[in-house]
Amino acid sequence: MGRDRHRFTRQLDDLQKRAKSDKPVDKGVNKLVHSIEQSTALVARRQESVPDIIFPENLPISARRDEIAKLIDGNQVVILAGETGSGKTTQLPKICLELGRGVKGLIGHTQPRRIAARTVASRIAEELNTPLGESVGYQVRFSDHTQDTSHVKLMTDGILLAEIQHDRYLNKYDTLIIDEAHERSLNIDFLLGYLKQILPKRPDLKVIIPSATIDLERFSEHFNKAPIIEVSGRTFPVDVHYRPMADTEDDLYGAITETVSEILETEKGSSRRGGDILIFMSGEREIREGALALRRAQFPHLEILPLYARLSLEDQNKVFNGHKGRRVVLATNVAKHNHPNLVLRKKRKKKKGLADNNGSE
Structure with missing residues (x-):
C-alpha cells in the first residue's frame, strides 16, 4: 500500500x-x-474486490471518458470543466478506478458539504452495485463509513485538511479529486495551495480539479499549465416566473404558503402529475419557520421536508429516499444538485445592513 x-x-x-x-x-x-x-x-x-464498472450512456462525460482517462494517465494534474448535468461528480472516480487507481491507495473525493459527500457516495455505490461503505465509502465529521478494502472515499474538504496533520504527504491516497473548486472556499484554496507544494514529493499522486466553466486558466496556471478538458452538460426546459409579494402579504412565510397554494391550484385538473417543489432559503431558522407555516396550511397529500446541514442523518435521508406522494423541500444550497420539477427561490440576500425587496422566483 x-x-x-x-x-x-x-x-x-x-x-x-x-x-x-x-x-x-x-x-x-x-x-x-x-x-x-x-x-x-x-x-x-x-x-x-474492484467492482465491475459501467458508465451511463446518457451522461455527456461517458462519451469522453477515454479522452479523460488518457489525460489523467499522462498528467499529474488535470483540470476538468464540466457544466451542470455532465456527470463529472459521479463518473470521475469510476474513470480513475478503470485506470487502475484506487488499489494501492484511495481515490479521495472531496465535497464542500456533508450532505453532498454522503449522497454522492451513495450514488456511486449504487452505480457500482456495491453496498455503501465497502468499495465506496464516505467520511464526515463524527462518522467514518470506509474500510481497508474501500477504493473510493467521499469526504468533506475539512476532513482532508484534518488528515494533513498526521499524514503530511497524504500517502493513503493515490488520487485526489477536489470537487466544486470554483466555489473557492477557504478550505478549497488551502488544499489547492498545499497540494501544489507536495506534488513534487508525490510523483505517484494524481490530482483532478473538476470545476464549473469559470477560472479555468487560473487553475491551470496554478498547477504549472495543467491540461484542461471541457465537458458539456445537459439542459432541460425551464420556465421562470417572478412573483412579487402582494401588499396583503406582510411576511415571507405567508408569501411562500400562498405561492405553493397557487402552484397546486394551477395544476388541478392537469393530466400530468406535478413534481416535487424545492424552496431555497438562506438559513436553518427560516427553513424551520417556513416548514411550520406550510404544515399549518394543511395542504392535502403534501409532505413537508426541511433540509439543512445540522439536521440528523435520518431526517436528511428522508429527502433522498423514494416516495409516492408529492413533497415540498425547504433547503439551503446543500440541495442545489437535485432536480425537482419546481424551484422557488426566495429573493433576499443575506447581507448585514441591507434588506432587498422580497419576492419569489
Whole structure:
C-alpha cells in the first residue's frame, strides 16, 4: 500500500543504522518482512474486490471518458470543466478506478458539504452495485463509513485538511479529486495551495480539479499549465416566473404558503402529475419557520421536508429516499444538485445592513 511505503523506508533505514552499529537486527527484519507481506496481501485483496464498472450512456462525460482517462494517465494534474448535468461528480472516480487507481491507495473525493459527500457516495455505490461503505465509502465529521478494502472515499474538504496533520504527504491516497473548486472556499484554496507544494514529493499522486466553466486558466496556471478538458452538460426546459409579494402579504412565510397554494391550484385538473417543489432559503431558522407555516396550511397529500446541514442523518435521508406522494423541500444550497420539477427561490440576500425587496422566483 502506498501509505506503508514511507513507514517501510524509515524502518529499513533504522535497521541499516543498527547493523552498522553491530546491534541485533533479526527481530526487526522479521517484523518488517511480515508487515510488507501484510501490505502486499491487502493490495491483492483490494485488486480482487474492484467492482465491475459501467458508465451511463446518457451522461455527456461517458462519451469522453477515454479522452479523460488518457489525460489523467499522462498528467499529474488535470483540470476538468464540466457544466451542470455532465456527470463529472459521479463518473470521475469510476474513470480513475478503470485506470487502475484506487488499489494501492484511495481515490479521495472531496465535497464542500456533508450532505453532498454522503449522497454522492451513495450514488456511486449504487452505480457500482456495491453496498455503501465497502468499495465506496464516505467520511464526515463524527462518522467514518470506509474500510481497508474501500477504493473510493467521499469526504468533506475539512476532513482532508484534518488528515494533513498526521499524514503530511497524504500517502493513503493515490488520487485526489477536489470537487466544486470554483466555489473557492477557504478550505478549497488551502488544499489547492498545499497540494501544489507536495506534488513534487508525490510523483505517484494524481490530482483532478473538476470545476464549473469559470477560472479555468487560473487553475491551470496554478498547477504549472495543467491540461484542461471541457465537458458539456445537459439542459432541460425551464420556465421562470417572478412573483412579487402582494401588499396583503406582510411576511415571507405567508408569501411562500400562498405561492405553493397557487402552484397546486394551477395544476388541478392537469393530466400530468406535478413534481416535487424545492424552496431555497438562506438559513436553518427560516427553513424551520417556513416548514411550520406550510404544515399549518394543511395542504392535502403534501409532505413537508426541511433540509439543512445540522439536521440528523435520518431526517436528511428522508429527502433522498423514494416516495409516492408529492413533497415540498425547504433547503439551503446543500440541495442545489437535485432536480425537482419546481424551484422557488426566495429573493433576499443575506447581507448585514441591507434588506432587498422580497419576492419569489
